[in-house]
Amino acid sequence: MIVSADAVALLGRAGLDLLTLLILVGWLYRGQQSVRSMPLAFASLNVGIFAAVTAFTSTPGVLTAGLGFGLFAILQMIRLRSTAFTVKDVAFTFLVLITGLINALPDLDWQLVVALDAAMILAVAVTDTGRDAKITRVMRLTLDKAYSDPVEVQAMLQERLGLAIESVVIKEIDFVRDTTDLRLSYFIDPAWSQPTSEEMFDDSEGIFRA
Template identity: 35%
Template sequence: MTVPATALPIACDLVAISVVVALYFRRHQRRDLVLAYLALNVAILSATAMLASGAVGAGLGLGLFGILSIIRLRSDSITQEEIAYYFVALVLGLLAGVGSGPTYLVPLLIALVVAVMYAADHPRLLPRARRQLLVLDSAISDEALLRAHLETRLGIDVRHLIVQELDFVRDLTVVDVRYRVSTASTLRAPAADHPSARDLPAPPAAGVGQVPSHEGLVGLATRDGAAPVGAPLLSTDRARP
């Protein structure tokens, strides 16, 4: 490939990964993954460009990828959205590194990938749909009763639930809930990437003698495993010593 033909896909990739990373951080706010996405994209771009140019033999290139594949990476658990951003960062690097086909093909595919990520992860797409992992301090084996219990306690519209753990010894139920919030609550809670979301005051903590509104809820985990701010962590249904 000529230098101009190589420079165009690389420039498109750098612009695209910058836009994708900016979208990710604005919507999900994890600085450590920004570094991971940028490093992965640039590394894949560099390795693929070297292999495609013929400067490195195919056997040596496959050997390098094999060595990298046996390294076990340890990290915190991430959400499915963050896995999608990992895949996009990898694909952008591959597209720009190979750079084969007509001149317009690589920029067009890169623009398509970025447009899909912008639209698919937009806060206005299915804004009422939620998924949370709930831990209840009572063992409820009846699915209909469990659904009614969740809808009554939390005031949500449960669409689907999966009981992950049912412990009669410890009187515990762990359930994966997919639900929809009310339109009013959606309007009151701006999206994470909305500028006004940063100005919202923190919810008040429960005072001494107050009973949280969600009784029977031991723990509430969001998709990334962290408890939401202001969510009660201990049940008040039963008497405590």
């Protein structure tokens, strides 16, 4: 069976995309993931955008590269509702989408594609100085009392929950209902293979009575 030059080029771009994804997510991000499911989310976004743009650019007529860019823009506006979605997760989400888009464009010169992938990997490797820092998790809580002092809230939660809290951000204070919505970041033991209460941090809003 004779394989066309276009098919060989597509396989090459796919291989380069997967290699870049493995380096970014499997190496640079893996040891500091906010929740277990984030690598799966990154891989799904990257492979999905690669497949969509490949289909759009290879289909004549209405489905053009412009539509692929439109899809990319829509994906960028999606707000992932996980309460454990950190700033670092946002950065890696942007990177995996960009790499999927760049590697899928058939008209880009190979040298340029390789250079762009390498530049993104190098930028993360150099600027991500927190890879050796303590691992943190994020929790969102609703306190059954109105608080206005983050320091007071942090001290109270650290005593009640028994966690090493890094920071507390008060999102909303409701003096009518006497409640406080907040987001806290806390350190975990690196020896823990998985956080036992990750499901609560992913998509629920806990109510803590203080």
